[in-house]
Structures are given as structure tokens and as C-alpha cells.
Amino acid sequence: MSYHWLIESLVELRDYAADNDLPAVAEHLDDALRLAHAEIASRDPDDSKNTLPDT
Secondary structure (H helix, E strand, C coil): CCCHHHHHHHHHHHHHHHHCCCHHHHHHHHHHHHHHHHHHHHHCHHHHHHHCCCC
16 A cells, blocks of 8 residues: 555645744654654555655
8 A cells, every 4th residue: 555645745844834933843753753754664665665755
């Protein structure tokens, strides 16, 4: 399963928060990105290498 859309959405939200003076929100979204990467990798390590964009 591709989780690309989820990661891209979190990245866009994080960047928007950072650009609009919402540093706490951006920090929490960065944490959510790390958690999403870890959880996706633990479910299917091969899939996460091929479908997750860099953040």
C-alpha cells in the first residue's frame, strides 16, 4: 500500500504551519511525520523504501 499521500499531506501541513508563524503546530507535525515513517516501515519495510517521499 502506498502511504505517499499521507506523508505529502503532513509535509504540506508542517510547511504551512512553519510559514505562518505556528511553530508549535509545525513541531507536532514533524513529530507526526517521524511517527508515520516509523509505523509504516514497521508494517512493510520494503514498501516504505519505495513509496515514502523524503521529508
